[in-house]
Structures are given as structure tokens and as C-alpha cells.
Amino acid sequence: MPFFSHLSLLAAVSSLSGAQFGFDTAIISGALVSIHSDLRPSSSSSPGPSTNGTLPITDARRPLTAGEQELIVSVTTVGAIVGALASAYFSRFWGRRTLTMVSSILFALGSIEQAASQYIRELVLGRAIVGLAIGLASMITPTYLSEVCPADIRGRLVALNTFFVTAGQVIAYGVSAAMFHLPHSWRWMILMGVVPAIVQLAGVLYLDESPRWLVSRGRDRDAREVLKRIYPSWSGSHIEAELQTIKASAGGLSNTSDAATSSTLRSPARLKETRSEIMTLFRNRANRKALLLACGLQVFQQLCGFNALCYFGASILRMAGFHSNPVLAALPIAIANCVGTAIAMRLVDRPRFGRRKLLLWTTAFAAIWLALLGAALLGVKDLGDVVEHAQLTEADLKPEPTSVFAPPSMLRHLDVRQQSISAALVNATSMLPMPTTSSAATSTSTAASLVSKPVASPSGWAFVSLLCMVAFTLSYALGLGVVPWIVQAEALGANVRLRAVGGALATASNWTANLCVSAVFLDLVRAITLPGSFWLYSGITVVAWIFTWFQLPEMSGLDIDQTSRMFDGSGSGPGLSSSGPYRPIRAQDDLDEEEDVGRGLLSGTSGKGAREPTASSRADEDVWRVHDSEDEDEDGDEVGAEAEAQARAGQTQRYANGSLDSDRDGPR
Structure with missing residues (x-):
């Protein structure tokens, strides 16, 4: 690309x-x-003086x-x-x-x-x-x-x-x-x-x-x-x-x-249709x-x-x-x-x-x-508490009201009479604004000691x-x-x-x-x-x-129209095993990694453990054969494209009418 x-x-x-x-x-x-x-x-509550x-x-x-x-x-x-x-x-x-x-x-x-x-x-x-x-x-x-x-x-x-x-x-x-x-x-x-x-x-x-x-x-x-x-x-x-x-x-x-659908966006019929689609998701296996x-x-x-x-x-x-x-x-x-x-x-x-x-x-x-x-x-x-700075009380910090993006005001008061609050401030120094004023000399000295306290290295x-x-x-x-x-x-x-x-x-x-x-x-x-x-x-x-x-099956390289067949319950879809955990089918050895992986995954297995191809897998093979014939003849006419369209449309129509829209539980 x-x-x-x-x-x-x-x-x-x-x-x-x-x-x-x-x-x-x-x-x-x-x-x-x-x-x-x-x-x-x-x-x-509106601001007002407290005690x-x-x-x-x-x-x-x-x-x-x-x-x-x-x-x-x-x-x-x-x-x-x-x-x-x-x-x-x-x-x-x-x-x-x-x-x-x-x-x-x-x-x-x-x-x-x-x-x-x-x-x-x-x-x-x-x-x-x-x-x-x-x-x-x-x-x-x-x-x-x-x-x-x-x-x-x-x-x-x-x-x-x-x-x-x-x-x-x-x-x-x-x-x-x-x-x-x-x-x-x-x-x-x-x-x-x-x-x-x-x-x-x-x-x-x-x-x-x-x-x-x-x-x-x-x-x-x-x-x-x-x-x-x-x-x-x-x-x-x-x-x-x-x-x-x-x-x-x-x-x-x-x-x-679009106008019609928009006008009926909230109609009872539309809501009923949405509920029906949710039920379809759960009814089909x-x-x-x-x-x-x-x-x-x-x-x-x-x-x-x-x-x-x-x-x-x-x-x-x-x-x-x-x-x-x-x-x-x-x-x-x-x-x-x-x-x-x-x-x-x-x-x-x-x-x-x-x-x-x-x-x-x-x-x-x-x-x-x-x-x-x-x-x-x-x-x-000394593994700290993730929220220890949140343990502070109302008396700890009360910055002056200010505009949204103005520089923050400093602390008005630093109450040093409660030892528990002082201990909390020591633990949370890196989380608080730096105090510059206080109401008492003792507050100033305490704040200075907290700010000047060296921070331990990790x-x-x-x-x-x-x-x-x-x-x-x-x-x-x-x-x-x-x-x-x-x-x-x-x-x-x-x-x-x-x-x-x-x-x-x-x-x-x-x-x-x-x-x-x-x-x-x-x-x-x-x-x-x-x-x-x-x-x-x-x-x-x-x-x-x-x-x-x-x-989880392997779905890389597959078209969206093909991936959901891997969950049809039969275990015969591409990339699935009939028993045990899902296992991806290996691509053909002669395919280069940079080529389309979908062909190898959809071609099925051979030798030991091979299965009889299903109708859907044969349709997929027909699609890839059409692709191959077009690659060999770069000057091909419209017949190849029409055959491709018919094959792909037929395969996806069977999928749309069967796998997704069927109300029956289990494989078809």
C-alpha cells in the first residue's frame, strides 16, 4: 500500500x-x-468564614x-x-x-x-x-x-x-x-x-x-x-x-x-428490529x-x-x-x-x-x-501508600480563590499543633504546593524544613x-x-x-x-x-x-465474508479442528509468505487427517481458481470477472442466509 x-x-x-x-x-x-x-x-454551599x-x-x-x-x-x-x-x-x-x-x-x-x-x-x-x-x-x-x-x-x-x-x-x-x-x-x-x-x-x-x-x-x-x-x-x-x-x-x-431511516430512528419498528438482531446473535450457535x-x-x-x-x-x-x-x-x-x-x-x-x-x-x-x-x-x-496524600484534612490546604489558569496561591495556614497532620505532610511533600507564608513563626520553620528535606533516590x-x-x-x-x-x-x-x-x-x-x-x-x-x-x-x-x-482460530488472510464460517459448529471450516482446541491449517509449502495467505488457508488439508470438502469450501476453491486464471491471462475478458462475481456472491449469499440469519442452533 x-x-x-x-x-x-x-x-x-x-x-x-x-x-x-x-x-x-x-x-x-x-x-x-x-x-x-x-x-x-x-x-x-457558598464560601463563608468558619471558626x-x-x-x-x-x-x-x-x-x-x-x-x-x-x-x-x-x-x-x-x-x-x-x-x-x-x-x-x-x-x-x-x-x-x-x-x-x-x-x-x-x-x-x-x-x-x-x-x-x-x-x-x-x-x-x-x-x-x-x-x-x-x-x-x-x-x-x-x-x-x-x-x-x-x-x-x-x-x-x-x-x-x-x-x-x-x-x-x-x-x-x-x-x-x-x-x-x-x-x-x-x-x-x-x-x-x-x-x-x-x-x-x-x-x-x-x-x-x-x-x-x-x-x-x-x-x-x-x-x-x-x-x-x-x-x-x-x-x-x-x-x-x-x-x-x-x-x-x-x-x-x-x-x-438515509432520510427515511433517520426519520424513523426511534420508531417502535426500528427498536423491535434491533432487539430481533440481538436475539439472532444469541440464537445461532x-x-x-x-x-x-x-x-x-x-x-x-x-x-x-x-x-x-x-x-x-x-x-x-x-x-x-x-x-x-x-x-x-x-x-x-x-x-x-x-x-x-x-x-x-x-x-x-x-x-x-x-x-x-x-x-x-x-x-x-x-x-x-x-x-x-x-x-x-x-x-x-518502605513501600508507600498510593493515596497517602489523600489522607490530609480540611485544615491542611486552603489556597485562596483564584481564576482557572492563574498561578496558584500559597498556603494560608499550616497547623503544626496536630502531629498526625505534620506526619502526613512529610509523606506527601512532593504532592503539595510549596508554602511561602504562614500565620506563625513555628509554621514558617516547619514548612521550610519540609521543603528542604532531601528526597530519597529510588x-x-x-x-x-x-x-x-x-x-x-x-x-x-x-x-x-x-x-x-x-x-x-x-x-x-x-x-x-x-x-x-x-x-x-x-x-x-x-x-x-x-x-x-x-x-x-x-x-x-x-x-x-x-x-x-x-x-x-x-x-x-x-x-x-x-x-x-x-x-481462537487463525483468521489472517481471510475475507470478512469467510471468517464467520469458522464458527459454524461443524469443525470443517478453514483453520478449525473437529476436536480439541482450534488449530490453523498450514498454507501450501510452495506459497511465498508475501502472497495472499487466504488461498493456502482455504485450500484445505491433504494427506493424513484430510476431510471431504464441503459445499462452501468448494465454492471458495472456485473463487481462487478464477483468480488464478486471471493471473495467467492478464488480457482476459469480462467472462472471468463475471464468473468471479457469481462464485463469490453465491458463496456469501449462502453464508448470509444460513450462518447468520438462521434461527436454528447447530451446524446446517
Whole structure:
């Protein structure tokens, strides 16, 4: 694929949603250790004098508690769950392009709301808005890329979205580290999230709609023009063959116009139709197996604990001993994630690796590194509390009211009469604004002693812990970070409606599992310690490896119209074994790795263990024989293209009418 091709432009613009998602995931890690006491807990009471002449407790600015930190992080996940479920409904009627535009607008609005917030609830509202955008984008982008990309590079371009996620995380950590010591730095960190949103909004003007969605709306002429722009080297006969294949796989869809569908978006008939499609997913055995695989991998992607490092990485590293700039210490983790994803993009479409083998190897290493991380953290002396700075009371910090982006005011009072508060300040010196004035001479001397207290350097075990985090992140990025999104885009078949519903359920599963991690991580650390938490994640990753071994077939190189037949329950589809775990069929020895892998996978096995070809597999072989005859005769006439179109349309029509739309349970 040429670097400056139209397909490259479509992939880059749509993947900017991933960059916004990654930026938000990582920027909150730096913001949590930079907010200090900038926010008030509520706006229910107006400022007024208290017994000691300062702001009342209900309106005081103070550090965030553990529960407030978990709320700020997890509310984005709740919004993402809602956005992912809503995307199934709206993507069918509004299209992939329009929904991408909506998500960009929500990203920008949410970032502005967060940066301008004065109260905790305003920050939570902004996080929820961004969560809606993330939910929409995380479902719609892989779906769109899988629908516009050819099979031989589909995995690579779907993985491009994940690469943009990791690139956004690297940028976020870099921005956080650079701004960490600036006044009100967290506001500027979050406000930078507006930049990729604006860039994507400009790029959407050049974004084509998905040809599959256009066909589902009866807009064949528009779909034909999009295919011509995406594949400029294809002849007219090839374009028509692809269009007929798409129409066959989208069989049964109404050819209503966009205006008509929009006007009936909330009609009882449309809602009943959506419920019927959800039931179709669960009634048919093949659909259930594909949905189980997609949802299962998405759940394990989150339960392995990677996002605990994303959301609380800076806090964990500060706890391990990196006090001066924990965000800078976390930067290698983000870089490892980005590098690992870039490598995975090169490997995932190669026959030697594919989806299955790559995920099995990397998941095993991820489990090992998580176990070693727990052991390394166990060796860190004086392992602090992740939220010990949140134990301060109202009397500790009361900065003067100021404008949103003005330099922060200094401490009015430093109460040294309570020894417990002084001890808490010693533990949290790196988290608090530097006091410059006090109400008493004793306060001044105490504050000076706290500021001048040297910060201990990280121990050797702290650096070992960081190394384990980087190694785990690299293993995660090579497998669990990329493969679940590719499998979700491939396993749910070619039916546009069922892809939307199934994709939304799988994405919602991802965010629900994310919520389980982000909402309870701090409480989990306090219950079973930080090393115990990562040992728990290691055990869950082992379960993910077992699930992958028994459930994931190899789907690289296959068209979307063919992948769902692998779950028809008969065990005779390409890449499946009739008993035991799924195993990929080896390609023919005389095929080069750079050639289309689909031919080798669809040609069946020979010799020992060979099966009688099914009707569907014979149809596939007919398609490839048509391709071979065209390759031998470059000057062939229209007969070959028509035969190809008929063969592919017939095969996909049988699939659409049987595997996906049948209400019967079990193989046909």
C-alpha cells in the first residue's frame, strides 16, 4: 500500500480517534498527581468564614480522596460503556463517518469542561463526556477500518488504530512530564486533548463512508465511487465483483434512504428490529461462538491490569520511590507500548505469526512479567501508600480563590499543633504546593524544613519494578493490546447489522472490564497490597492464555465474508479442528509468505487427517481458481470477472442466509 494512497488517508484520519483515546487514558495519570487542592468537593454551599476564619469545610479546596480519584477515573469508563452500546444503534443509521465526527466534537467539549472545572463534579462531568466519545470511537473505528481495507493488510490497518492509541499515550506522558512543575499544570495537560480532536474534525471532510454501510442503505452508486477511490488500480470488473460480494453479504437489508431511516430512528419498528438482531446473535450457535470469542478477548485485555498502569502509573511509581517526577519515570512504559504495537502491526498479517500464535506467546510472557513485577515490588523498602496524600484534612490546604489558569496561591495556614497532620505532610511533600507564608513563626520553620528535606533516590528494586513494568507492557502491546480488536472486526462476519450489534456488545464488554479495574484498584491495593494486586493480574492472564488456546482460530488472510464460517459448529471450516482446541491449517509449502495467505488457508488439508470438502469450501476453491486464471491471462475478458462475481456472491449469499440469519442452533 503506497504511503500517500487514499486508503492510507482514510486509515490515518479514522485512527486519530485512537490518539484521542490514548491521550486521555494517559493524561489522567499525570493529572491525578498534579491536581493537589485545586478543586472544591461541592458547590452546594457558598464560601463563608468558619471558626478559624478560613473557608468552611464544605467548600474548602483539598487533595482528592481515594474514592474521588477512583470516581474521576472510572466515570470515563462508564461513559465509554454507554457510548459503545449506543454506537450499535446510531452507526446503522448515521453511518461510520458521521459518528466519527460526533466523537471528535465530544472529545473537544469534554477536554474543555475538564480544564475549566472548579469543582470535582465539573471535572467528573467532563470525564463522562470524554467517556462517551471514547465509547463511540473504540467501536466505530475498528469496524470502519475492517470494512474499507483488503484482507491482506486488514490486520495491519486495524492495528494502526491501536498504534495511534499508544502514540497518544506517549505524547500525553511527555506533555505531563514537561508541565509537571508548572502552576495548575493539570489544566493545561487536559486542555491539550482538544488538539487531536480539531485535527480529526478537519480530516473527516476527506473521509469516505464505508462502502458496506452505503450498500446497506441502498446507495450502490456511492459505494461504487468509494471503491474506485480506495482501489484505484482495480478494473471496473473487479469493482463490480466486489460490489456484488458486499451486496450478497448484506442480503436482506432494506434499501431505504438515509432520510427515511433517520426519520424513523426511534420508531417502535426500528427498536423491535434491533432487539430481533440481538436475539439472532444469541440464537445461532455460530454467532454465539464468535461473540463469545470477541467479548472474551476484550474482557481479558482489561482484566490483565494494564490500564491500572495507565491510570495510576505515576502514583505507583511514586509509591515505589520515584518522588521527584513520577510522570517522567512512567514515560518508558508508554514508549514500550508504542514500540510493541508498531512491531505487532508488522507481524499480525504474516503467516508465520498471525493472530493466534502471536497472542499465545505474548500472553504467556505477560503473565510471567506480572508475577516478577509483584516480586520486585515486594523487595522495595518502605513501600508507600498510593493515596497517602489523600489522607490530609480540611485544615491542611486552603489556597485562596483564584481564576482557572492563574498561578496558584500559597498556603494560608499550616497547623503544626496536630502531629498526625505534620506526619502526613512529610509523606506527601512532593504532592503539595510549596508554602511561602504562614500565620506563625513555628509554621514558617516547619514548612521550610519540609521543603528542604532531601528526597530519597529510588532503590535498586524500584528500578527493577520499572523494568518489569516496561517488559510487561511490551508483551501486552504485541498481543493483548492489538489482537482482540482485530478479532472483533473479523469474527463477527459481513452482515452490517449484526457486526454493529456484536461489535457494540464486545466493546461494551471491554469497557465494563475496564471499569472493574479502574473503580476498585486503589481499594484492591489496600486490601491485598500492591504486589498482591499484580500477582492477581498474573493469574488472570494465565486464564486468558487458556481461553485463547481453546477458542481462537487463525483468521489472517481471510475475507470478512469467510471468517464467520469458522464458527459454524461443524469443525470443517478453514483453520478449525473437529476436536480439541482450534488449530490453523498450514498454507501450501510452495506459497511465498508475501502472497495472499487466504488461498493456502482455504485450500484445505491433504494427506493424513484430510476431510471431504464441503459445499462452501468448494465454492471458495472456485473463487481462487478464477483468480488464478486471471493471473495467467492478464488480457482476459469480462467472462472471468463475471464468473468471479457469481462464485463469490453465491458463496456469501449462502453464508448470509444460513450462518447468520438462521434461527436454528447447530451446524446446517
